[in-house]
Amino acid sequence: MTKNKIISSFAIAVFSTFFVGGIFYLTDLRFTNETTHERMFSWGFVTIYFIGIFIGHLFMDQIVNFFKNIFTNKSKYSKIVKK
16 A cells, blocks of 8 residues: 555545535435525534545555456456356
8 A cells, every 4th residue: 555545545535525525415305494504414414524535545456356266267256246
């Protein structure tokens, strides 16, 4: 794992979380006209989304290779899939 891969994964996770979290915050209609200044924002959603994107991007190459190996005939796992 290189330092550049960790930094790029972190940057992608941060910007993606800001983008998706911002859309989620701006389109939150659980509170309608009664309280327009109080919107319920889910920090749990933000945390789980950030961790998922970070880990997903960090290990993307290994995940892609794993699934490529499953669905090729050379893999030891291909016998399991074909059954």
